[in-house]
């Protein structure tokens with residue numbers, strides 16, 4: 393599991409650690425670790441042009457700039473050609489003279505330019521044009537989202553083929569990971585981000601993760617080292633606010649049958665999905681559920697759709713009976729007004745019954761409009777909207793128009809609001825999928841496991857079925873949603889293998905994905 397801590401907690405942990413250490417020690421550890429990563433990337437050489445490697449370090453006025461400036465000094469000592477552009481007066485480390493790091497970089501042979509000076513600004517642009525690797529030390533966890541014009545001019549001058557390595561986080565990104573900057577161009581888009589001991593929400597949440605690139609964690613000694621006393625993190629009592637399941641977590645969470653299992657104890661999934669208009673969604677929902685290994689599937693829906701489901705999955709039972717969790721809504725066409733047909737009415741009735749039951753229910757797509765049926769529901773409930781569906785759901789809940797773009801600009805806040813208002817767990821789909829519990833104190837899960845090729849019709853239907861099997865096996869909605877998203881992503885990766893994928897292939901890869909994850 394990867395765990396991220398809120399910025400205020402990170403500062404408290406760092407303060408605790410600093411109290412036991414010589415002045416400036418944490419920044420020295422951070423900058424040395426950072427310089428080592430730079431040296432390793434230069435050695436990788438894939439992104440290097442011919443000739444001697446040129447590193448340009450952008451250093452802002454805070455401690456993020458201090459880290460970058462000290463790293464520049466270490467690099468210059470390692471015979472790397474380093475140019476530094478400062479904006480404002482960079483800090484030089486806890487309690488140090490503000491000029492020490494700058495002087496150290498100069499003395500080690502780095503070219504240091506004052507980016508606030510107009511003439512030097514032009515030199516800085518020329519220096520950047522030749523860079524193989526750019527270290528972004530403009531803003532760290534003290535940064536407000538967005539970049540000022542002076543910083544932006546420098547960032548705009550970074551060549552496309554330079555490796556952009558952000559210190560702690562890409563400057564301009566919201567450290568809390570809550571929102572996109574107003575102007576998307578006003579942030580650094582990093583190839584890699586080097587952070588120090590603790591992962592922060594910016595690194596895992598959907599509004600900011602895409603700008604982070606590859607995440608590398610350098611240990612500066614904030615966590616328990618196993619030597620007995622407990623590290624600053626443990627002593628602070630800080631709890632993570634965001635979590636990400638990794639492949640190694642699957643074995644501990646996945647419901648694996650044993651000698652005492654039978655089809656009922658493993659879990660029967662009831663699927664109420666599809667319509668005469670969208671029959672395929674029923675097939676995909678059922679195949680997603682089957683891939684995850686349920687005890688049994690009951691499919692309820694129009695007889696033509698049942699027939700289609702049976703063509704693909706003869707083991708599906710279509711008679712009513714015992715169920716341990718429901719999956720409702722994929723491919724619904726519930727109709728409205730006078731145009732409601734008998735099939736649509738019957739589907740609506742089945743969905744109402746599922747929501748009125750005391751069984752876990754996964755509510756997808758068309759069934760999300762039955763939101764008024766959620767009030768008073770105590771049983772586990774997992775809503776699985778994409779951004780557009782969440783905007784519609786919130787419009788209904790708030791009684792005012794919520795735009796899809798508003799959801800995309802601040803995904804976590806919107807998912808949290810929907811979870812609070814409905815009392816359900818909300819899984820918001822996207823390239824990073826969020827799973828938000830209605831209880832604010834529970835860490836949010838943020839999964840990013842799928843290739844972008846999976847953004848194709850039907851992928852969500854498979855996900856719903858897959859998560860439904862996990863609910864029927866007894867997993868809580870947060871575990872079912874995040875584990876389901878992980879496995880869905882791995883299956884998509886296998887089906888894609890770097891190219892376009894068909895949804896039936898994705899569904900067929902769910903079982904093999906589980907097998908490979910369980911045998912790690």
Ligand SMILES: NC(=O)C1=CN([C@@H]2O[C@H](COP(=O)(O)OP(=O)(O)OC[C@H]3O[C@@H](n4cnc5c(N)ncnc54)[C@H](O)[C@@H]3O)[C@@H](O)[C@H]2O)[C@@H](O)CC1
Nearest residue numbers: 406418419422454455456531532533534535536538540560
């Ligand atoms: N505190 C510690 O013990 C450690 C801190 N470290 C580094 O210190 C960083 C945090 O340093 P700071 O707290 O100084 O914060 P920053 O380095 O993020 O800088 C904040 C400064 O930038 C200004 N600013 C904020 N947003 C701006 C914007 N959008 N445009 C222009 N100026 C803006 C602020 O007014 C403030 O002066 C971390 O990210 C990390 O890189 C590391 O050295 C590890 C140890």
Ligand SMILES: Nc1ncnc2c1ncn2[C@@H]1O[C@H](COP(=O)(O)OP(=O)(O)O)[C@@H](O)[C@H]1O
Nearest residue numbers: 778821822823842843844847849850851852853
């Ligand atoms: N750019 C992307 N990268 C990775 N995964 C994505 C991306 N866009 C969407 N997804 C995933 O694809 C699936 C799409 O589901 P959904 O929007 O419900 O589609 P549909 O309703 O057609 O099945 C979700 O699992 C979502 O998380």
Ligand SMILES: [K+]
Nearest residue numbers: 528531559561
């Ligand atoms: K930075």
